Amino acid sequence: MAEPKQERAVKTRETILYAAAEIFDECGYSGASISKIMNRAQVTQGGMYFHFKSKRSLAQAVLAHQQEFVHFSVETAGLQKLIDLTFFLARELQNNVLFRASVRLAVEQGEFGARDDTAYQEWVNEFHALLREARNQGELLADVDEAEFANVLVGAYSGIQVFSNVSSERVDLPERLVSMWRYLLPAVATPQARAKFSFPVDPQRLAA
Known part of the structure; x- marks a missing residue:
């Protein structure tokens, strides 16, 4: 037929x-x-x-539709889920050409006359939702502004992945994320929450 x-x-x-x-x-x-x-x-x-x-x-x-190119599903919540998501995205940047091309075009969009931060704002919103969840779970320090930190984290992640791409074609991106979180977590998370967090050894398992 x-x-x-x-x-x-x-x-x-x-x-x-x-x-x-x-x-x-x-x-x-x-x-x-x-x-x-x-x-x-x-x-x-x-x-x-x-x-x-x-x-x-x-x-x-x-x-x-950058977020449609990744399928993330875990049972964790709050800050741990946010940590897991950043490592999952690192794996996707290494292996998912649709996502990787979308990220590259977001950086290069001036070359085709565009100036659209939608892709970035979608991740800000995703990170913000997880930070609000972390707040409800008592994981954030009192002076942390969830919306502000979501913007800072998206900017930091964007810069780190670009640097990693230039340096090693993103082979070292997971190690760079460990360093990023090692310095960021003390600034935003309570000591009790930090004692529970872990970095995923195998980001592949986070795929839906």
């Missing part, structure tokens, strides 16, 4: 999006081209332009 036209179209779009992510990850926005993406996806020009009208629209599609 022939595959339904709509289902084929969905699969073609996903194939193009994944190929675009690979090219953007390898070459950056400036070094990518529609022809490279078409060759990687093995689609015709008509198939490409049916789904995406330009390289810019492809970049925006890869960038648009």
Whole structure:
């Protein structure tokens, strides 16, 4: 039986999006081209332009739904869940090309005329929710502002992963996160809470 036209179209779009992510990850926005993406996806020009009208629209599609590219699920809560999430994202940056390309494009978006902090704000909101949970569990010091720290943490994480990418292609990112938390936790967490925290040995297990 022939595959339904709509289902084929969905699969073609996903194939193009994944190929675009690979090219953007390898070459950056400036070094990518529609022809490279078409060759990687093995689609015709008509198939490409049916789904995406330009390289810019492809970049925006890869960038648009960053959190949809990761699937994080653990039974921990509060600060421990936040710690686990940061290590899980490190693993995703090492292994998930869709997420990695989206992160690269968020940094390079000025190259395609964009200035959109949505991807960053989504992580601020995610971190903020976990920090509010930590507050309700009595894990945070009294003078910690959850919203402010969420912004600081997203900024710190962004810088650390960029530095790690330049230094080691993110091989050393987990070790850098251990150092980040070793200095940050005393500034935000109660001594009682800090005594319970651990760093995940195998971030792979955190995948949903």
